[in-house]
Amino acid sequence: MDEKALSQLLKQVKGGQVSVDDAVGRLKDLPFAELGYATVDTHRSLRFGFPEVVLGGPKTVEQLLGIVGTLVERKQTVLVTRLQQEKAEALLARFPKGEYHPVARIFHIKQGKRKAGRVAVVTAGTSDIPVAEEAALTAEAMGAEVRRVYDVGVAGIHRLLRRREEIQDCHAAVVVAGMEGALPGVVGGLVGIPVVAVPTSVGYGANMQGVSALLTMVNSCASNVAVVNIDNGFGGGFYATLISRTKGRR
Known part of the structure; x- marks a missing residue:
């Protein structure tokens, strides 16, 4: 969740479109999501302007699928670095909207529009x-x-x-x-x-x-x-x- 999404959620609560309980459910893991093998910093996009970036090389396919899935569920941009081809293929099978760049060894799923210089x-x-x-x-x-x-x-x-x-x-x-x-x-x-x-x-x-x-x-x-x-x-x-x-x- 980034600043824009948080503002939209609060406006929906204020306007009665989203209940307080539903909003609490969406926000309860805002600081991080516990996966056992990883504690995904879901708050980073809000405070930093860009989500947590995943170092892919040392992680297993199962770990990567779980971490990337956590970010995708929260509509956060996904950037996985130093990723081997076989692991990228597993991610692409689960997340076909992603792109793999073999020269850079980067897997990327774009979410929303970001602006820099x-x-x-x-x-x-x-x-x-x-x-x-x-x-x-x-x-x-x-x-x-x-x-x-x-x-x-x-x-x-x-x-x-x-x-x-x-x-x-x-x-x-x-x-x-x-x-x-x-x-x-x-x-x-x-x-x-x-x-x-x-x-x-x-x-x-x-x-x-x-x-x-x-x-x-x-x-x-x-x-x-x-x-x-x-x-x-x-x-x-x-x-x-x-x-x-x-x-x-x-």
């Missing part, structure tokens, strides 16, 4: 696209208009310069890079918007599964760059979309 999702290379798509699809699920700017890394910086204005026109940017991780600092120096840097584990030995990219990003001299964890496209997309809701002027 514009978010640019930028990658250094094509190999970074799976993490970038996780960010982009998360932002779109939250209502953002996403502009994808892919394969514009520092090895060919002219590719980035050609699209600088497109990034600048957004309210926030998610910049995804592996290898040495230099791209977010470069983007941060070119545009006057918040930049959320996402290091990826793409790279060779000294990349250390993304640690070298992470260290480069946290040491950026561009003061508008903040960093999330390695391969955390979801976190980057989520945070950038929260920023975009303010639609601040630059």
Whole structure:
């Protein structure tokens, strides 16, 4: 239940269309729903503007069906991340309105209309696209208009310069890079918007599964760059979309 649904319910009680007992029944598990193996935070959409997001990889199919079913019953948007193909197929069989995006490993059921600002999702290379798509699809699920700017890394910086204005026109940017991780600092120096840097584990030995990219990003001299964890496209997309809701002027 989100703020709009709660307001509608209270108006229906006030107008006599819904009884007090019925309203109590709908609200009794508003803070959370106990499933035994999970305590689903059904209140998060109301206080946060977006429902609880489900990390799919470690969960069983039965657990996922129960958690997703709980959110669907309450007409909440469903976003399941890091989901394997076979588990996605089980969810699609039960919830055919859902969509599975194999590159990003995201399962999504849209509920209602959400509105956020514009978010640019930028990658250094094509190999970074799976993490970038996780960010982009998360932002779109939250209502953002996403502009994808892919394969514009520092090895060919002219590719980035050609699209600088497109990034600048957004309210926030998610910049995804592996290898040495230099791209977010470069983007941060070119545009006057918040930049959320996402290091990826793409790279060779000294990349250390993304640690070298992470260290480069946290040491950026561009003061508008903040960093999330390695391969955390979801976190980057989520945070950038929260920023975009303010639609601040630059």
